[in-house]
Amino acid sequence: MNRRQVLGGVLTGVACAGVWRLGLGTADAAYPYVLTDAEWRKKLSPLAYNVLRKQATEHPFTSPLNKEKRAGTFACAGCAQNLFDAKTKFESGTGWPSFYAPLRGGVGTSRDFDLGYPRTEVHCARCGGHLGHVFDDGPRPTGKRYCMNGVAMTFKAA
Numbered sequence: 001m002n003r004r005q006v007l008g009g010v011l012t013g014v015a016c017a018g019v020w021r022l023g024l025g026t027a028d029a030a031y032p033y034v035l036t037d038a039e040w041r042k043k044l045s046p047l048a049y050n051v052l053r054k055q056a057t058e059h060p061f062t063s064p065l066n067k068e069k070r071a072g073t074f075a076c077a078g079c080a081q082n083l084f085d086a087k088t089k090f091e092s093g094t095g096w097p098s099f100y101a102p103l104r105g106g107v108g109t110s111r112d113f114d115l116g117y118p119r120t121e122v123h124c125a126r127c128g129g130h131l132g133h134v135f136d137d138g139p140r141p142t143g144k145r146y147c148m149n150g151v152a153m154t155f156k157a158a
Contacts (some may be wrong), residue, residue, distance in 0.1 A: 031081040033127040051149045052078045052129035055114070057119070061093025063150020067098070071158040074148075081126035082106055082125065083153060084146070090139055092147065099146040100138045107146075109134060122146055 035043065040053050046055045050056035065074070074084040074097070083106040084099045092098035105125055112121040112133065131152045138145035 031126060031128040033081075035085070035127075040078070043072050045134075048077050048151045051152050052076075052127075052131075053100050054125075055112075055130040055131075058096075058149045058151045061095060062095075065097045065150035065153060065155055066095070070155075073103075073156045073158070074099075074153045075156060076127060076129055076131070077125040077154050078129040079124060079153070081124050083124065083131070084148075086155075086158075092138075092143075092145055093135075094147055096132065096147045097150050097153070098138070099148065100142045100144055102146060107131065119135040122148065 020032050026147060032053060037053070038046075041049055051058055068074075068086070068087065068089070072086045073082050074086065074089075075082050083104050084102055088099045088101045090098055090100060102122075108125045108128075110121050110123065112119045120134045120153060122134050123129060126130060130149075131147065132148040135145045135147060136143060
């Protein structure tokens with residue numbers, strides 16, 4: 001195998017990973033809500049653990065939260081931090097719950113180069129759990145699309 005074949009395989013893998021990623025690690029940052037890796041594994045389902053703690057992405061159209069239309073609040077599945085008001089949820093057609101604005105202080109963002117180009121990762125401001133990404137193709141009034149993994153959130157009806 002030569003260098004060109006290796007590079008071609010890497011680029012193909014990066015391109016294919018765009019829809020569903022295997023998580024490779026979490027950012028080392030200090031957050032108010034901290035658990036050990038063993039505690040996170042015990043608290044979360046395997047898929048929720050991989051998404052929240054290892055930046056994986058759930059398969060599109062698999063979350064029951066896609067169809068959630070009631071008034072209420074979407075919260076972090078890891079620490080119960082309130083993230084989004086249901087009033088800001090919209091149907092994006094992407095297969096993941098989407099919102100045009102988070103609750104004040106609910107989320108943080110960071111740059112993500114996992115696919116070889118810059119994206120804006122969205123994480124819980126309380127525990128640092130990976131929630132998804134934000135894009136500039138959303139509806140008014142913000143023009144933002146917070147594309148979130150449903151398994152990373154819970155829903156509390158009003």
